[in-house]
Amino acid sequence: MKHAVLGAMSLGGIGLGVMRWLSSRRTKARAHQAAGRWLMVTVNRRPEEVVAEGRLPEPLARLGDTIEVRIREAPGGRGTELGARPLASTPTGVTEVLARLGGEDPRQAVRRALRESKCMIETGEVLRPEAPATTRHTPAGRILDLAAQRAGGEGRL
Template sequence: MRWLRAGAVLGVAVAASGAVLRRHTDEDDTSRWLVVTVNAEPDAVAGDPRFTEAFAAFGDDVETRVAAAPGERGTEVAARVRQAPARATARMAGHDPRQDVRRTLRDVKSLLETGDVLRTDPPTTGKPTPGGALVRLFTRRAGGEGRL
């Protein structure tokens, strides 16, 4: 019984240290480049008014770059926030500007490849159900960072 208790304590300690380590690396990684690959030529992407309009709303707060993707497989569009606020400040305010940059990159990719911003289908039922609430929560969450 003592081994079982010791194993449980060790498991909780490992999980907690992993969460702290992940949180620490997220704080230090605030200015990393966010990149998407677009199926188009670099000149076409850089000269497209939809690309410049999408990032114009950010002004000088966001830096962008356009380069050929490795292996001649389209174009890499990269963006990053020039000076991201501290992670704790962003959490307190309830908003992280990198989420807007991620969403804009996805929208630009969709616009340049298909001509429209693709969204998920609306719910098929008008009745709010617990399962539907869960799906809506996951859909909203995935729209930000792209992971659940």
């Protein structure tokens, strides 16, 4: 009986070790993919209008050399694809969650800059949906406020 229990525990330990090893490989692969992942928006303007006079839109220009920017015509002539990705390594796992909660994830700044750039190019100003639409608090409004707070500056839902 002791041998059977020891054998089962040994197999369980080996299985757990293999699962951890596989999990760490997947995490490293995801981190590599996320670091090289482009964040894109489609702007309803021609490429010449997006990069007026050879300058990036101000929200992207603020990030300077910390990002790589890609501008190309959208498929089917439907505007311009404006993309960016952080050059710094991005956190993964538990550190990713902590960085996002603390607002220190470099992808958050890139998402915000892309969204603001799109607004600036298409409307001429940055639209702020976080401003309360009404002064009367409703149950649905409270849920929406909670979602906006948890979004970490990346926009609503």
